[in-house]
Amino acid sequence: MASCASSGFRSSERGYPVGETASAMLNLLGKRLLQLIPTLFFVSVIIFSLQQLLPGDPALIMAGEERDPAVIEQIRHQYHLDRPIPVQYLYWVKGVLSGNLGESMRIHVPVLDLILQKLPVTIQLGSMAIVIALVIGISAGIISAIKKNTIWDYAANAFALWGISTPNFWLGIMLIFLFSVKLGWLPASGYVPLTEDWRASLASTIMPAFVLGNGIAAILMRHTRSAMLQVLESDYVRTARAKGLYERTVILKHAMRNALTPVITLGALEFGTLLSGAVLTEQIFTIPGFGKLIIDAVFNRDYAVVQGVVLVTATVYIVLNLLADIAYVLVNPRLRT
Amino acid sequence: MADITVNTKLIPAKDVPETLLRRAMRRLFRRKSAVLGLAIVAFFIALAIFAPLLSPYDPIAQSWTLVRQPSSASHWFGTDDLGRDILVRVIYGARASLLAGIISVGIALSIGVPLGLAAGYLGGFLDSLIGRMTDAMLACPFLILAIALAAFLGPSLGNAMIAIGVTATPIFVRLTRGQVLAVKMEDYVEAARAVGNPRWRIVFVHILPNIMPALLVQATLSIAAAIIAEAALSFLGLGQQPPEPSWGSMLNSAQRFLVNAPWMAVWPGLAIFVTVLSFNLVGDGLRDALDPREVGRS
Numbered sequence A: 001m002a003s004c005a006s007s008g009f010r011s012s013e014r015g016y017p018v019g020e021t022a023s024a025m026l027n028l029l030g031k032r033l034l035q036l037i038p039t040l041f042f043v044s045v046i047i048f049s050l051q052q053l054l055p056g057d058p059a060l061i062m063a064g065e066e067r068d069p070a071v072i073e074q075i076r077h078q079y080h081l082d083r084p085i086p087v088q089y090l091y092w093v094k095g096v097l098s099g100n101l102g103e104s105m106r107i108h109v110p111v112l113d114l115i116l117q118k119l120p121v122t123i124q125l126g127s128m129a130i131v132i133a134l135v136i137g138i139s140a141g142i143i144s145a146i147k148k149n150t151i152w153d154y155a156a157n158a159f160a161l162w163g164i165s166t167p168n169f170w171l172g173i174m175l176i177f178l179f180s181v182k183l184g185w186l187p188a189s190g191y192v193p194l195t196e197d198w199r200a201s202l203a204s205t206i207m208p209a210f211v212l213g214n215g216i217a218a219i220l221m222r223h224t225r226s227a228m229l230q231v232l233e234s235d236y237v238r239t240a241r242a243k244g245l246y247e248r249t250v251i252l253k254h255a256m257r258n259a260l261t262p263v264i265t266l267g268a269l270e271f272g273t274l275l276s277g278a279v280l281t282e283q284i285f286t287i288p289g290f291g292k293l294i295i296d297a298v299f300n301r302d303y304a305v306v307q308g309v310v311l312v313t314a315t316v317y318i319v320l321n322l323l324a325d326i327a328y329v330l331v332n333p334r335l336r337t
Numbered sequence B: 001m002a003d004i005t006v007n008t009k010l011i012p013a014k015d016v017p018e019t020l021l022r023r024a025m026r027r028l029f030r031r032k033s034a035v036l037g038l039a040i041v042a043f044f045i046a047l048a049i050f051a052p053l054l055s056p057y058d059p060i061a062q063s064w065t066l067v068r069q070p071s072s073a074s075h076w077f078g079t080d081d082l083g084r085d086i087l088v089r090v091i092y093g094a095r096a097s098l099l100a101g102i103i104s105v106g107i108a109l110s111i112g113v114p115l116g117l118a119a120g121y122l123g124g125f126l127d128s129l130i131g132r133m134t135d136a137m138l139a140c141p142f143l144i145l146a147i148a149l150a151a152f153l154g155p156s157l158g159n160a161m162i163a164i165g166v167t168a169t170p171i172f173v174r175l176t177r178g179q180v181l182a183v184k185m186e187d188y189v190e191a192a193r194a195v196g197n198p199r200w201r202i203v204f205v206h207i208l209p210n211i212m213p214a215l216l217v218q219a220t221l222s223i224a225a226a227i228i229a230e231a232a233l234s235f236l237g238l239g240q241q242p243p244e245p246s247w248g249s250m251l252n253s254a255q256r257f258l259v260n261a262p263w264m265a266v267w268p269g270l271a272i273f274v275t276v277l278s279f280n281l282v283g284d285g286l287r288d289a290l291d292p293r294e295v296g297r298s
Helices: A003-006 A018-052 A058-063 A069-078 A086-096 A111-146 A151-165 A166-180 A198-232 A233-243 A247-268 A271-284 A291-298 A305-330 B002-010 B016-032 B034-051 B085-122 B124-139 B140-152 B157-183 B188-194 B198-235 B248-257 B265-292 B292-297
Strands: none
Touching: A003 B034, A003 B085, A018 A086, A018 A305, A018 B124, A018 B140, A058 A198, A086 B140, A111 A151, A111 A198, A111 A247, A111 A271, A111 A291, A111 A305, A151 A198, A151 B157, A151 B265, A166 A198, A166 A271, A166 B188, A166 B198, A166 B248, A198 A271, A247 B002, A247 B157, A247 B248, A271 A291, A271 B140, A291 A305, A291 B140, A305 B140, B002 B198, B016 B034, B016 B265, B034 B085, B034 B265, B085 B124, B085 B157, B085 B198, B085 B248, B124 B157, B140 B198, B157 B198, B188 B198, B198 B248, B198 B265
């Protein structure tokens, strides 16, 4: 019974009628979706306000070298800069809602197209980083919890502290020095798409993926260790041990399954860390992804692209947060009420 | 009523955190890692303050005869691509990093704590409004929002600090609000309310001192994050501008000379790592020392 109360995979096993659970879930989903409306509103206000921080006249900045008053006036009219700020905001939101995030001022390509073009690269890099983070973080966390207060535990904790304290751009530079400059094993920069040559693609992304996954592995290790320690002290693990089960079965079948569920949902919230890390990692390894897009846009003063990237990032983060929330509630019956 | 008055006189609220703090400090100093962290932080603060006295060379003076020299007796950490002493630049770089860490967390505290106090204590519509604004800011990944803010404000160390401070604010709003909700129903707050204290006095004299420990832990850990963020912004060219030294911008130029002068990348990176590690050690130590579950073990 203890196992039922503290874990939770399938609702039918816990004696919750399926219809009731579905209705509770729909209620929860509805409530969470309603909460999203003001959050998204404020996100849009923050991102729109960024433009207002620009010193001077935005039309002049957009015009760049162009100093013809007629051209500047046309820009002002085209981007509704001659209208009051609330009206400008409404135009901007209207555009965003219809999928128009503006146009790159430098290369005159729709911002959304640019983002969609760069996104697969970052998704590949991010997925590899997540796999690396999960493998290292969860293994280290489990070993640390099982071998509490031993040299393994101290080593895993030291690894976590190292991962959290190491700036990933420094780690990236040091790895380039070791694996590219000294050993010549991996390319120092550049990107080969998976579809072109999967070996070369893996070779070009393994080092940046490790750099990106390292910090997240450290965070996951801490979550896993604390969740495992909690689970290992629970009644059902004690019962499983008392039944005479092998320690390996107790750990893998009883403890790990229950400890990892919250860890994985918490891991979804590390998406922000992943994207922030991608900005620096892609810059160091010259990978033409989402992160490099924002930095290039910053230096080209392509503000529409900067706004677009922040907006897409925030929206994806909000959606992932919602999914993580729902997943967490789905596997934890006590939170459904 | 009389009982409540007597209780507040017997245990003045302002004394409670002092006792807690003293006990926490005792526990903190028992943790070797935290003491080591504190010592390293103190060392870097001393470096930053006394940089002009400790540095035998000018951090921005260039010398074409000393370009990319490896470590030697006269230049312990070697020299950079413009012949500047790396050790001296690392020492001066501590100023930018520590200043950015402390000032940006100061900005985050000074905006976040009042908003969190208001949201937690007053509740209602204001709480919902502040809560949704906080959610919105937390939805934008920390560094991406800081980059965007720094880009729109213009690249400089001051603007980087503002960008990091504003971006770190929602963490303090959320933490303060949660802490206020946890203590506002405590007996001593009820007592302060019952004897007719005005709201501002209850919040600033009775609640704020009692939530300080949690804020202190978060502030310490946030300084570590802010130092990395400043270094990242300077690395990207959005923080401290050349020729002024900063660990992040030193790494940026080091990247181009990795084959011929790898020492240019080693020292500033190591300085960031050691400083951030020290703040994390102090933060972890403080968190354990202030954890109520640890009280019985002290």
